[in-house]
Each structure stands twice: as structure tokens, then as C-alpha cells.
Amino acid sequence: MARPIGRMLGGFVCSSCYGDIKRHARACPICGEHRILSELGDAGNAVCATCAGAPERYGCTRCGSERFYVGALCGACLLSDSLDAAFGQRESTPFATALHDHFNGRQDPRNARAWLLGDGFSSVLSDMAFGRLPVDHATVDSIPGGPRRQFVRELLIECDVLPSIDHQLHNLELWITEFCAKLPANHALIVHEYATWTILRRLRRSAEYEDTRKTQGRAARHTLRGIVKFLEWMDDNDVSLRTLPQPALETFLSSVPHESWMPAFIVWARRAHGTRASAQPARRTPPSLRISELQRLAVYRAIINDDRPPGHRLACALLVVFGISINRISQLRPSTFEVTNDQVRVTLSPGKSTPLPGPLATLFRLHVLNLPADNEWLFPGRRFNRHITPDAIGTWMKRYGIPSTHLRVAALYQLAGEMSSKLLSETTGLSASTAGQYVSASGSGWNEIPVLYDPDWASDLVDDAVGEMTSAVESEEHPLSFIEDE
Numbered sequence: 001m002a003r004p005i006g007r008m009l010g011g012f013v014c015s016s017c018y019g020d021i022k023r024h025a026r027a028c029p030i031c032g033e034h035r036i037l038s039e040l041g042d043a044g045n046a047v048c049a050t051c052a053g054a055p056e057r058y059g060c061t062r063c064g065s066e067r068f069y070v071g072a073l074c075g076a077c078l079l080s081d082s083l084d085a086a087f088g089q090r091e092s093t094p095f096a097t098a099l100h101d102h103f104n105g106r107q108d109p110r111n112a113r114a115w116l117l118g119d120g121f122s123s124v125l126s127d128m129a130f131g132r133l134p135v136d137h138a139t140v141d142s143i144p145g146g147p148r149r150q151f152v153r154e155l156l157i158e159c160d161v162l163p164s165i166d167h168q169l170h171n172l173e174l175w176i177t178e179f180c181a182k183l184p185a186n187h188a189l190i191v192h193e194y195a196t197w198t199i200l201r202r203l204r205r206s207a208e209y210e211d212t213r214k215t216q217g218r219a220a221r222h223t224l225r226g227i228v229k230f231l232e233w234m235d236d237n238d239v240s241l242r243t244l245p246q247p248a249l250e251t252f253l254s255s256v257p258h259e260s261w262m263p264a265f266i267v268w269a270r271r272a273h274g275t276r277a278s279a280q281p282a283r284r285t286p287p288s289l290r291i292s293e294l295q296r297l298a299v300y301r302a303i304i305n306d307d308r309p310p311g312h313r314l315a316c317a318l319l320v321v322f323g324i325s326i327n328r329i330s331q332l333r334p335s336t337f338e339v340t341n342d343q344v345r346v347t348l349s350p351g352k353s354t355p356l357p358g359p360l361a362t363l364f365r366l367h368v369l370n371l372p373a374d375n376e377w378l379f380p381g382r383r384f385n386r387h388i389t390p391d392a393i394g395t396w397m398k399r400y401g402i403p404s405t406h407l408r409v410a411a412l413y414q415l416a417g418e419m420s421s422k423l424l425s426e427t428t429g430l431s432a433s434t435a436g437q438y439v440s441a442s443g444s445g446w447n448e449i450p451v452l453y454d455p456d457w458a459s460d461l462v463d464d465a466v467g468e469m470t471s472a473v474e475s476e477e478h479p480l481s482f483i484e485d486e
């Protein structure tokens with residue numbers, strides 16, 4: 001038994017009980033106030049000092065509170081002092097007000113105070129609060145240490161002090177600047193030019209529509225590192241972009257068979273640097289089909305008939321029906337959907353909407369009823385006005401027993417068999433080239449037929465593709481045992 005240490009509850013208690021009772025004020029069973037229950041009541045239970053008629057030993061010397069006990073001052077008073085020191089008094093500036101309110105809203109002021117006094121806190125925050133540095137994203141950029149910088153940025157966005165930002169794109173821009181600064185000048189020039197005019201321009205265009213994804217940022221970094229290797233290789237072989245002979249390029253390409261960024265870079269180099277050599281894009285194929293259509297239909301039916309909340313089922317069903325990636329689903333907004341009297345339509349590529357099949361439309365209508373009002377996401381996360389994490393959707397998918405990538409690929413093959421690559425890309429939001437790969441791999445031959453976009457015809461095709469799924473839900477012909485077969 002631990003050594004008895006503190007006088008409490010009419011006798012001595014061990015050190016861990018003593019600490020626990022002091023640190024955690026609880027509702028007193030007699031008066032109901034949140035107090036440190038250190039005394040023994042008449043009924044033999046723990047009560048507060050007042051109710052036991054005992055002297056009060058623990059109250060904060062400033063406000064009298066026994067909550068969040070630390071010592072002479074309570075946790076709330078100590079936090080208030082720390083906030084004043086870090087940001088100025090609450091009413092002094094809008095910045096101070098926002099930060100005070102943010103930290104005062106936390107469950108336990110002692111945790112907030114620990115952060116303010118710990119390594120995670122950046123003095124740049126105080127410099128902004130007291131007007132020594134401008135309050136903008138560029139100031140946050142100057143904070144060293146990626147995770148800490150990211151935390152501060154998210155904090156200021158959450159407090160409405162800074163406007164919201166595309167984090168991945170912004171971090172990529174910072175990374176490119178740092179990356180180029182370390183390169184020899186002639187390489188930095190080319191890398192910076194390509195990054196600015198090709199990679200960032202493309203990402204900024206798609207960022208108008210949805211936030212840049214981590215994988216896109218990673219791919220961009222991979223490309224730029226690869227280009228540096230290529231430039232170094234050219235230096236070693238005494239050639240430049242202008243003088244690069246075709247055989248030399250082919251030698252390099254054969255040494256890096258999987259670098260799919262090369263052809264696009266060479267196309268750019270031909271335009272921007274007078275390169276004469278050319279690189280054929282490697283033919284890429286989509287992932288292969290791993291499950292049967294009946295398995296996909298069985299999962300779809302399981303989702304529709306499940307007793308999970310409508311939002312969980314909607315997220316899972318969007319993946320299974322349209323082959324939308326989990327990343328993309330996590331970032332959907334209610335405004336991506338359009339509700340009419342008899343339809344719910346989803347817009348997965350700009351200006352092109354597709355009707356949801358009946359059961360999905362119902363899930364959507366049920367789900368949006370319960371969305372918090374001050375939220376902009378279809379699937380809100382646990383933190384205020386953040387979308388849910390892709391991992392959370394991945395967890396929801398787990399109960400259906402088939403890897404979500406298999407389901408997604410199966411959905412895309414199914415749709416690809418029904419339509420042209422242009423329509424597939426417009427229906428699912430896939431890039432045109434990936435859509436083309438799926439349509440070619442599905443062997444439908446649709447790619448050879450040039451089709452002009454016709455919204456009604458498109459809806460019919462999608463209706464056909466998803467109509468089957470709807471009837472699968474209504475009929476009993478595909479038992480759920482398909483799921484266990486896997």
C-alpha cells in the first residue's frame with residue numbers, strides 16, 4: 001500500500017488519492033457546488049468543507065474557486081494571467097479577445113496553460129498580439145518547425161484571426177522556396193520555373209474547386225527532386241536541356257522507368273528551353289479489379305440497410321457507387337449537392353451534375369437535417385468547422401469486410417464500362433487521363449466514340465449504372481454471404 005500522506009476524509013489518505021481529490025473538484029453531494037471533496041460527511045461520504053462545517057483549506061486566494069486546483073491560485077486564474085502575458089488583456093485587441101476566448105473555452109484551463117508555457121508555444125504569437133509583427137500567414141511562415149508552425153496556423157484560423165487557407169498548397173509553396181534556395185543557381189532557376197508555371201499553376205487551378213491533397217503535395221515534391229537528379233545527371237554527362245540528344249535522354253529514361261513525371265517535364269522543356277529530344281509517356285494502367293460486381297452490390301446493400309447514422313452510410317455509399325476517393329469524400333461540402341423536389345444531384349466536376357440513386361438521395365436528405373448550422377462540411381470533424389479525417393471514413397468502411405480500394409476500383413470499372421472517358425471524368429471527378437485509363441482497361445471501346453456532353457444522356461447512363469444497384473437493394477437475390485466469401 002502506498003504511504004499515507006495527506007490528512008483528508010477524517011484521517012490519512014495515500015498520496016495518489018490525496019492528489020486526485022485536490023486536482024479534481026467534484027459536485028458535492030450536499031450543496032451541489034463543484035468543490036474539493038476533502039471532508040467526511042455525516043453519511044460517511046465525501047463532502048465539501050462548507051457542508052462539513054470544516055475550515056476551508058483549498059480556495060483560490062483571488063477568486064475563491066476550488067476548481068482546477070493548482071496552489072494558491074486556481075487553474076482559471078493562472079490561465080488568465082498567462083493569457084494576459086502572452087496576448088495582452090482580453091479587451092485590449094480583437095486578437096487578444098479571440099485567443100482568450102479560445103483558451104478559456106477549453107475543458108481544463110491547466111492544459112491550456114501548460115501549452116502556453118511549453119515548447120509548443122511560439123513567441124511569434126505574442127509578437128503578433130502586441131503588434132510587433134503583422135498578423136498574416138506570412139508571419140506564421142517564419143515560425144521554425146513544421147508541426148508547430150502548422151499548429152499555430154490552425155489555431156489562428158480556428159480563432160478567425162487569419163483567413164482559412166489551403167494547407168497542403170501553402171506548405172508546398174514554402175517547401176519549394178526552401179528547396180530551391182539549397183540548389184546551385186542554374187538548377188534552382190529551372191526547378192523554380194517549372195514548379196511555378198506548371199506544378200503550382202495546375203494545383204492552384206484545382207484548389208479553386210477542392211483543397212489540395214497530401215498525395216498531390218507529395219507527388220509534386222517527388223517530381224521536383226527527380227528533376228534535380230535529372231539536371232545533375234545532365235551536368236555529369238556534359239549536356240544541357242538545349243543540347244540533350246535523344247539517345248542520352250533514352251538512356252536516362254531507362255534508368256528511371258517508373259518516373260511518370262518525365263514526359264510532362266520534357267514537353268515543357270521543349271517549349272521553354274528548346275529541348276529537341278522527346279519522351280513518350282509510359283502507358284499506365286489502373287489497378288486491377290479484385291472483387292466481383294456481386295460483392296460490390298452486396299456491400300452497397302449492406303450499407304443502405306445498415307443501422308449506422310445516415311452520414312456514415314452516405315460517405316460509404318458514395319465510395320461504393322461513384323468510386324470517389326475517401327480523401328475527396330472527407331472534403332465534400334453540402335453545396336456540392338443540389339436538392340430539388342424529386343432529386344438530389346452531386347457535382348463532382350465543375351458544372352456537371354449527376355443524380356444520386358434513390359437510397360443515397362434519402363441518406364443525404366436525412367444526413368443534412370442533422371448538420372450543425374455554422375459548419376461548411378458535409379462530414380464535419382470533431383474540431384470546430386473542420387472536415388472529418390479520411391481515416392475516420394476508412395474506419396466506417398471496415399465493417400463491410402472488403403478493402404475500400406477494391407470497392408472503389410470496382411465502382412470505377414463498372415462506370416467505365418458504361419461511358420466515355422470524358423463522361424466518366426465528369427461523373428466521378430477523376431482526372432481525364434485516369435478516366436481514360438479506366439475506360440481503356442474496361443475494354444468497352446467507348447473511348448473511340450467522340451461524344452459531346454449531353455446532360456440528359458449522361459444522367460440516363462448513370463441511372464443505368466446505379467439503377468442496378470438500387471434494384472439489388474430492393475431484391476433479395478444477392479445474399480450478404482458474398483461479403484464473408486472474401
Ligand SMILES: [Zn+2]
Nearest residue numbers: 013014016017
Ligand atoms: Zn489511496
Ligand SMILES: [Zn+2]
Nearest residue numbers: 028031048051
Ligand atoms: Zn457542499
Ligand SMILES: [Zn+2]
Nearest residue numbers: 060063074077
Ligand atoms: Zn481563481
